[in-house]
Amino acid sequence: xxxxxxxxxxxxxxxxxxxxxxxxxxxxxxxxxxxxxxxxxxxxxxxxxxxxxxxxxxxxxxxxxxxxxxxxxxxxxxxxxxxxxxxxxxxxxxxxxxxxxxxxxxxxxxxxxxxxxxxxxxxxxxxxxxxxxxxxxxxxxxxxxxxxxxxxxxxxxxxxxxxxxxxxxxxxxxxxxxxxxxxxxxxxxxxxxxxxxxxxxxxxxxxxxxxx
Amino acid sequence: xxxxxxxxxxxxxxxxxxxxxxxxxxxxxxxxxxxxxxxxxxxxxxxxxxxxxxxxxxxxxxxxxxxxxxxxxxxxxxxxxxxxxxxxxxxxxxxxxxxxxxxxxxxxxxxxxxxxxxxxxxxxxxxxxxxxxxxxxxxxxxxxxxxxxxxxxxxxxxxxxxxxxxxxxxxxxxxxxxxxxxxxxxxxxxxxxxxxxxxxxxxxxxxxxxxxxxxxxxxxxxxxxxxxxxxxxxxxxxxxxxxxxxxxxxxxxxxxxxxxxxxxxxxxxxxxxxxxxxxxxxxxxxxxxxxxxxxxxxxxxxxxxxxxxxxxxxxxxxxxxxxxxxxxxxxxxxxxxxxxxxxxxxxxxxxxxxxxxxxxxxxxxxxxxxxxxxxxxxxxxxxxxxxxxxxxxxxxxxxxxxxxxxxxxxxxxxxxxxxxxxxxxxxxxxxxxxxxxxxxxxxxxxxxxxxxxxxxxxxxxxxxxxxxxxxxxxxxxxxxxxxxxxxxxxxxxxxxxxxxxxxxxxxxxxxxxxxxxxxxxxxxxxxxxxxxxxxxxxxxxxxxxxxxxxxxxxxxxxxxxxxxxxxxxxxxxxxxxxxxxxxxxxxxxxxxxxxxxxxxxxxxxxxxxxxxxxxxxxxxxxxxxxxxxxxxxxxxxxxxxxxxxxxxxxxxxxxxxxxxxxxxxxxxxxxxxxxxxxxxxxxxxxxxxxxxxxxxxxxxxxxxxxxxxxxxxxxxxxxxxxxxxxxxxxxxxxxxxxxxxxxxxxxxxxxxxxxxxxxxxxxxxxxxxxxxxxxxxxxxxx
Numbered sequence: 001x002x003x004x005x006x007x008x009x010x011x012x013x014x015x016x017x018x019x020x021x022x023x024x025x026x027x028x029x030x031x032x033x034x035x036x037x038x039x040x041x042x043x044x045x046x047x048x049x050x051x052x053x054x055x056x057x058x059x060x061x062x063x064x065x066x067x068x069x070x071x072x073x074x075x076x077x078x079x080x081x082x083x084x085x086x087x088x089x090x091x092x093x094x095x096x097x098x099x100x101x102x103x104x105x106x107x108x109x110x111x112x113x114x115x116x117x118x119x120x121x122x123x124x125x126x127x128x129x130x131x132x133x134x135x136x137x138x139x140x141x142x143x144x145x146x147x148x149x150x151x152x153x154x155x156x157x158x159x160x161x162x163x164x165x166x167x168x169x170x171x172x173x174x175x176x177x178x179x180x181x182x183x184x185x186x187x188x189x190x191x192x193x194x195x196x197x198x199x200x201x202x203x204x205x206x207x208x209x210x211x212x
Numbered sequence: 213x214x215x216x217x218x219x220x221x222x223x224x225x226x227x228x229x230x231x232x233x234x235x236x237x238x239x240x241x242x243x244x245x246x247x248x249x250x251x252x253x254x255x256x257x258x259x260x261x262x263x264x265x266x267x268x269x270x271x272x273x274x275x276x277x278x279x280x281x282x283x284x285x286x287x288x289x290x291x292x293x294x295x296x297x298x299x300x301x302x303x304x305x306x307x308x309x310x311x312x313x314x315x316x317x318x319x320x321x322x323x324x325x326x327x328x329x330x331x332x333x334x335x336x337x338x339x340x341x342x343x344x345x346x347x348x349x350x351x352x353x354x355x356x357x358x359x360x361x362x363x364x365x366x367x368x369x370x371x372x373x374x375x376x377x378x379x380x381x382x383x384x385x386x387x388x389x390x391x392x393x394x395x396x397x398x399x400x401x402x403x404x405x406x407x408x409x410x411x412x413x414x415x416x417x418x419x420x421x422x423x424x425x426x427x428x429x430x431x432x433x434x435x436x437x438x439x440x441x442x443x444x445x446x447x448x449x450x451x452x453x454x455x456x457x458x459x460x461x462x463x464x465x466x467x468x469x470x471x472x473x474x475x476x477x478x479x480x481x482x483x484x485x486x487x488x489x490x491x492x493x494x495x496x497x498x499x500x501x502x503x504x505x506x507x508x509x510x511x512x513x514x515x516x517x518x519x520x521x522x523x524x525x526x527x528x529x530x531x532x533x534x535x536x537x538x539x540x541x542x543x544x545x546x547x548x549x550x551x552x553x554x555x556x557x558x559x560x561x562x563x564x565x566x567x568x569x570x571x572x573x574x575x576x577x578x579x580x581x582x583x584x585x586x587x588x589x590x591x592x593x594x595x596x597x598x599x600x601x602x603x604x605x606x607x608x609x610x611x612x613x614x615x616x617x618x619x620x621x622x623x624x625x626x627x628x629x630x631x632x633x634x635x636x637x638x639x640x641x642x643x644x645x646x647x648x649x650x651x652x653x654x655x656x657x658x659x660x661x662x663x664x665x666x667x668x669x670x671x672x673x674x675x676x677x678x679x680x681x682x683x684x685x686x687x688x689x690x691x692x693x694x695x696x697x698x699x700x701x702x703x704x705x706x707x708x709x710x711x712x713x714x715x716x717x718x719x720x721x722x723x724x725x726x727x728x729x730x731x732x733x734x735x736x737x738x739x740x741x742x743x744x745x746x747x748x749x750x751x752x753x754x755x756x757x758x759x760x761x762x763x764x765x766x767x768x769x770x771x772x773x774x775x776x777x778x779x780x781x782x783x784x785x786x787x788x789x790x791x792x793x794x795x796x797x798x799x800x801x802x803x804x805x806x807x808x809x810x811x812x813x814x815x816x817x818x819x820x821x822x823x824x825x826x827x828x829x830x831x832x833x834x835x836x837x838x839x840x841x842x843x844x845x846x847x848x849x850x851x852x853x854x855x856x857x858x859x860x861x862x863x864x865x866x867x868x869x870x871x872x873x874x875x876x877x878x879x880x881x882x883x884x885x886x887x888x889x890x891x892x893x894x895x896x897x898x899x900x901x902x903x904x905x906x907x908x909x910x911x912x913x914x915x916x917x918x919x920x921x922x923x924x925x926x927x928x929x930x931x932x933x934x935x936x937x938x939x940x941x942x943x944x945x946x947x948x949x950x951x952x953x954x955x956x957x958x959x960x961x962x963x964x965x966x967x968x969x970x971x972x973x974x975x976x977x978x979x980x981x982x983x984x985x986x987x988x989x990x991x992x993x994x
Binding site for chain 1: 280281284285286288296366381
């Protein structure tokens with residue numbers, strides 16, 4: 001199902017988790033600064049899955065509609081990064097970010113902007129950290145807010161035989177006293193994933209050296 | 213700087229006391245690693261040079277080679293900006309032992325957010341790791357998933373088994389909503405949802421879920437604890453879940469079983485009640501006694517029967533034997549059979565019970581021991597049936613069988629008699645005929661002793677003939693020749709005979725009304741019967757008495773008619789004496805052949821049985837009533853004649869009727885001597901006679917007769933062709949031919965219902981010269 005050239009071994013997975021962890025840590029720190037409340041970070045799990053499976057994974061977890069912040073990235077490896085929340089969480093997130101100072105009308109008015117900004121902070125932290133750690137640079141588009149179910153977000157084309165792959169990072173960032181949780185997903189094609197794997201190997205060689 | 217080191221040393225001491233296995237301080241800027249003595253011990257470092265620091269690569273020195281790359285990556289992350297270091301890895305100690313440690317560290321940032329120091333503690337978690345390992349194995353082996361939830365968070369920390377149980381993709385954290393979404397019924401939540409949710413009081417609960425992966429419905433049990441955090445409203449839920457579907461199913465089955473058990477118990481009770489009802493309403497008498505003869509159970513039929521027999525109603529709990537205290541005989545009888553039963557014997561017995569003053573009944577009683585659950589005897593039961601009716605029926609059957617045997621005996625005797633009579637009468641015919649001839653040829657001046665001797669011979673032969681006749685009569689095989697009779701006239705005609713037979717000490721009275729109905733019977737046989745009864749009466753009155761012969765017209769309805777007699781009109785002729793009488797035992801045998809009350813040699817014992825045979829053969833009956841000392845009355849019932857008719861006079865011809873020379877008689881007889889005698893006698897009577905020894909010869913003579921044959925005198929029973937067969941063929945050859953049969957025993961060939969067929973003439977053997985002459989003349993003159 002997943003081609004060998006992109007399947008991650010244990011160490012590569014550890015390395016990727018570590019790198020993303022750094023990114024998420026930075027994002028959490030930034031978020032903490034924005035919200036001013038405790039943000040709980042889970043150690044993310046990482047999976048490379050098909051788009052259908054990704055859609056099913058998220059559908060299994062989230063029953064209501066979803067809202068996502070999307071940013072495309074280009075560089076040695078290119079793709080599309082998604083920060084996904086349950087739709088019901090989005091206003092909560094906006095309220096958390098805006099510190100509860102706004103009225104309902106204002107929150108609704110600001111929702112898109114607040115989501116885009118929050119998403120930008122988190123996705124940027126992650127992607128920038130990854131690029132930095134892998135000693136490469138990535139350029140990113142401006143954030144965009146999407147709504148829909150997993151299939152919509154992962155652009156599942158049921159008619160097509162061609163299966164895009166998803167680097168699925170489950171990051172549970174529960175915010176104390178706000179029911180917020182989310183996911184980061186990176187949609188990448190095969191060559192990009194192969195490149196990512198190569199870069200991870202470089203990183204490992206660098207860090208572990210001849211010791212490993 | 214030294215001050216800070218001192219403070220650090222102090223901190224390390226505190227940490228060591230707190231259980232930390234070692235601490236480190238990684239100076240990123242100086243690229244030196246400072247460790248405490250415990251860290252050095254674990255790593256096998258020289259404790260004396262610690263103050264100067266170590267190359268940072270020393271951090272990885274003791275780490276298990278398999279874990280080292282992972283830790284290098286993590287440290288690289290931290291050095292690159294990650295805030296926290298939290299890793300578990302293995303250390304290989306100088307002793308060679310491998311332990312698990314948890315390294316927990318933190319980066320210290322400078323003002324520009326760049327990491328400058330990386331400090332942390334190593335804690336020996338080998339025990340915990342083992343415990344965790346055990347827990348993991350326990351969870352997967354036991355199918356127990358664990359979860360931890362902190363109030364206010366949207367996610368729950370779960371174990372892999374937890375995810376597996378709910379059919380969810382394995383993860384370490386799951387959204388509360390995801391977990392609750394597997395519930396089939398959403399009213400109760402596995403994990404409280406929403407910020408306002410109050411702390412649950414307890415975690416005990418069972419939940420029906422639909423597994424997300426295969427859609428199977430399963431029952432999940434949740435157990436655990438609610439942990440309060442401080443004094444605030446916050447709480448944590450620590451719990452476990454496991455699949456209880458099988459238990460639920462088993463429980464449901466048990467419940468179903470339980471329900472059906474109740475049903476089965478109810479059925480069994482109903483069955484038991486049905487049994488009890490059946491026994492209670494059974495016509496059989498059921499008794500159950502305990503070892504001390506106390507009544508444990510007794511059914512209604514038994515109580516009623518007991519009351520009928522003894523006038524008491526027994527009750528449960530009473531002593532059964534005590535019920536018979538005033539009946540010692542019964543008490544002994546009951547005790548005897550119940551002692552056997554209580555000793556464990558199973559048996560069947562027939563007993564007669566009951567107060568003699570009340571009803572005595574026969575019972576068939578079946579006894580069996582009463583056992584408890586363990587097979588120990590705790591009493592005995594009896595089931596009794598009143599078989600009195602059956603016993604009576606059996607007695608009646610026995611009587612009927614006796615009667616049948618008697619009838620069969622009579623039949624056998626009759627057959628024998630008939631056989632004997634046939635030959636015997638032929639012999640007597642020859643004897644009587646020959647003596648008759650001799651007497652007629654005797655010169656008038658012959659020796660008177662010779663004549664007396666011949667007379668004696670005739671008397672003896674006639675007595676022999678009479679005996680044969682009686683034998684045939686009682687076996688109802690005599691040939692009757694019934695006529696319409698006027699009984700008063702017949703009795704009047706007998707008075708001479710009676711007065712000669714009955715001694716003078718006996719007064720004879722004849723009591724007959726004039727308007728008596730006529731009967732149809734053989735007059736000679738009726739006279740014989742009456743004479744027989746009169747002789748019996750005479751013999752019953754050796755000292756004299758009164759003999760009364762009476763006749764009455766009686767109409768018998770069904771009720772009045774004796775057994776074997778049809779209702780109808782009869783003439784009853786009774787012969788009563790005032791003699792010694794008979795008891796019931798004798799009375800029952802009076803009709804048996806050869807039964808006699810007379811001394812040996814004085815009677816044949818055939819008298820009454822001959823009368824009985826005659827009466828039955830004539831469609832009537834004989835009854836005898838008697839009591840010792842009160843005399844005996846014998847009554848002959850004979851059916852009334854179908855219509856009153858002219859009474860035929862009883863002929864009593866003394867003169868010998870002769871024949872004429874133009875009258876030819878064809879004599880057919882297979883017995884040569886009889887034939888010779890018959891032919892001789894007929895010729896002496898002036899008839900022209902031709903003879904044949906069998907039917908075929910006779911027919912040949914008939915075909916070529918020189919002179920017309922007037923009469924065919926034929927024996928009835930002959931080999932090859934019988935008398936009637938010959939007669940039929942002869943009539944065909946010569947219509948109008950007169951036929952006279954002669955026979956000692958006809959074997960029913962010319963009789964119907966014991967009477968001669970209409971138009972049939974019979975000369976019974978033995979016949980005399982006179983009876984032959986008169987019968988031939990009678991037939992020829994018709």
